[in-house]
Amino acid sequence: MAGRQFIMQVWRGDAAKGSFQEYRVPAAEGMVLLDVIHAIQATQAGDLAVRWNCKAGKCGSCSAEINGKPRLMCMTRMNSLNTDEPITVAPMKSFPLIRDLVTDVSFNFEMAKRVPAFKPRPKGPDGTHRMQQEDIDRVQEFHKCIECFLCQNVCHVIRDHEDNKKHFAGPRLFVRYAALEMHPLDTNDRRELLKDKMGLGYCNITKCCSEVCPEHIKITDNAIIPLKERVVDEFYDPLARWLRKLTAKGS
């Protein structure tokens, strides 16, 4: 690897204007893309704005679009890219640009505020909650979410249609709703909200969220589709409705 260089095209600029700037960085073994960005910062552009924290794929801060693909910079090994060509690094497209690779992700935090809180059933006789592992396995998958917002970024519902942000919570939030709806202790029902206010119906299950998830959460199959089916139970399935009424009367 001695003497080799990575040629980087890094987006520099703010909401008003910007462009891709080229930087050349000496290659070292085992580098991930975030190392290369740090090297640029330390030696060539001290003010290059980038978010990062753990550098181990656990905090979900360093999301960007690398050669056009939404990924975590800290989990993108340089030897997984074609380094004969320049590598483009751009900020997430779906959120307003603050500067360079940093975007304003407050949309996600605002949507999180609108999630009806966890409301547990009363504790058991010993003052604790007994839960079975089989009841929490699938919710634990959702709890793996590191909130990198790559799924929100790649989702075309808001990526290409800014106006949908008003009424579409996005994949990250659907994962959160699924975690609450399937939580063995929770007693809230969020299905009507999901249908009417959170835009579950806007999802056309094209699965880009699942493709980019660095935690490999099966967002579409395990969170969104099951939520859609639960909404169907409540609002679009007359048979199920009738059966529910029947059994409710019987009991």
Added chain:
Amino acid sequence: MAGPYETHEYDVIVIGAGGAGLRAAVEASAQGVKTALICKSLLGKAHTVMAEGGIAAAMGNIYPEDNWKVHFRDTMRGGKLLNNWRMAQIHAQEAPARVLELEEWGALFDRTPDGRILQRDFGGHRYARLAHVGDRTGLEMIRTLQQHAVHKGIDVYMECTIARLLKDGDRVAGAFGYWRESGRFVAFTAKAVVLATGGIGKAWKITSNSWEYTGDGIAMALDAGADLIDMEMVQFHPTGMVWPPSVRGILVTEGVRGDGGTLKNSEGKRFMFNYIPEFFKAETAETEKEADAWYEDKKNRRTPDLLPRDEVARAINAEVKAGRGTPHGGVFLDIASRRSADYIQKRLPSMYHQFKELAGVDITKEPMEVGPTCHYVMGGVRVDADTTATTVPGLFAAGEVAAGLHGANRLGGNSLSDLLVFGRRAGLYAAEYAKKFTGAVKAGVDQLASVEHELLTPFNHHGGENPYSIHMDLQECMQNLVGIIRTESDLKKALGEIARLKQRLTRASVEGHRQYNPGWHLAMDLHALLEVAETCTLSAIERKESRGGHTRDDYPKADPSFGKINLVTRKKNGALSITPEPLPEMPGELKQLIEEQK
């Protein structure tokens, strides 16, 4: 408060939104006072997410014999008795309730077959004690607290760095900082301030800590007149990744060893049997056969692979120095030969993921290469054990920024429980303090003009020192001279180097403008980082013995007279002083608990 700055008024402000800060804010808000939470990063990104293994709490779900007394004993012995006994007692007593509380807020820990919280073995803990979620317990904890805080409507100021505490006479009266996004300054006035800013790991080169760990809270408290203690006590976690270079230092959870991983040198030998200290002889297995029996039945004596972290880190260090290290200067950590691939993937999913993606190593088939990495500072701001009050009125501290609970060495799993137990207490007593406080909150604005000038200085220099270079040189210095094994001459050299770096920092220059400018942010963080590096080095010179996280090559033995004192750091008129002060006296019945051998 008048002035040209954006200003917010609160009863309580909490600085730092990791586990301790979130728990403090939740508690303060529940007490009915107006609370704000301020953090350097986005909410939910704090270092707590990196905690892997679990939360230590003597719930006795696996071993009914476990109770707070055993946990207290383990914590004190692990800390080489330098701990504040009262903190260790409160911690052991309250941890189980704090864990169950998280469950009430939506956390989902792994379960036992009868539906209770599963607990895992960890170094230095006599019984399987760590409530956990695979190997991503910190994430579960921070997300649960974060969502709970959001639902309680607590005001959160994200990507807002606090640079100075504001005072009104002797009292703390608020804080001053800047929005990272815009670079604009912002002031908070508050009746009480809780520091929950974490540690100082970014002063070392090989570290498991993120960029945020620059010791801001410790430095601000010191500047505000608070006492620090035990600043020489820095924990090097025995198992960080060592290869490739770019991931050097990233943590490998102790859970790997708790779940069956063993340490081996390049000769394939389980070397830990050669490093069992007298202090832990009675409870540690002496042969491989005996240690293997422990994995099957925990009533047997424990494997030395799970000795407290300081012992293991020193042992690895010694093996590598003796030429029995791996090609990349670590030792092997092998779980593949004891556990099935399924078991490993279920119990340690993020370790599997981390090695696979970053090092190209499949830990279900091959051993990992690991070596010590700077992980935690046991020292920090001196606090009252019950209330977490610092020596400055109105200023409270909880979590890694505070000192006392862990003594000379922290046991794995005791950090997350520390955050919960003392985070809650900090919020509670800060709220109580704020409620009792009457009269106007006056934070002198006159302080701010000079602070502003100081913070903006790097923009006025051109072609000066690069803050990134200063930072790298500091990390190099601390790594080489104030590392795991220390000597007086190295430490003195380090002091000289730190003084030079401080000089260089006055000439630091940054390019660009104030909007989201990491170079500028680093230049400001370096003030704190250099200050904590200096206090750590000064304290290390004064403690002429080896104990826990502090090992002196020139004083290789523990000295009982040092075992009775804390080293207190104070700053008066810009000068640092280190003073030995006696530890608080432990009541007889607790002393007995510690001496009981079994």
Added chain:
Amino acid sequence: MSSDSVAIGNARTLRRDAWWLQPVLTVAGLTAFIVYTTWAALVNEHYYLAPYLSPFYSPCLSSTCRHVTWALFDWPFSPAILILWAPAGFRVTCYYYRKAYYRSFWFSPPACAVRDGHATYTGETRFPLLVQNLHRYFFYVATLVVLFLWWDAILAFRFSAGGGGYEFGMGVGTLVLLANAALLSLYSFSCHSCRHLCGGGLNLLSEAPFRYKLWLKISRLNEHHMLYAWISLAGVMLADLYVRLLSMGYITDLRIF
């Protein structure tokens, strides 16, 4: 030194890999199937050669059928029309095919991080796409059809004997129909709606051990739903083609015993 300053806002995508390949293949595959099926369903001949019935014409509900499964009435057109709406509806509303055609036919989006082909977007919130919510009803009828296909596969063991009676036997066609029924079953029972109905809708799986086990099994199948969707699609087409070629006399069936 620098490229176009509006590049990130206006470029369709910054991706450089062959992102267009998947939509192209999907369009090719689905179009081929639709063209063939439409023709095969409307042509109303060469769909039966004893004992094999083409799956496109099963169950045959018109008394005009060459092989009547269950004569309900006289139907002047191709009897395939009476049936094909059910599996077609099942596939059209299927969660996998929705992804496939929304991406490749409707460009919404053509691939991840590639710009949507349309200026406005309302997803499945309005009629007609609101109908996608009826997927489970299509699952019910399509499953019924699969039952008939199993019946056909069983009948495919019954060959005419010399004296006017029947004898038990097996030909390549028998295997073709068996494979077809099996693949369609895999596709049907790996369906997301089925997964939900079997147990996914429960919050406390531990209290319904049977449904929990069923849900686990179907979840495992569900992971391969896309694979089953394609191979069952190819399978049903090839099964029809096999019967058709037999019936047209282009090939002869090989009797195994």
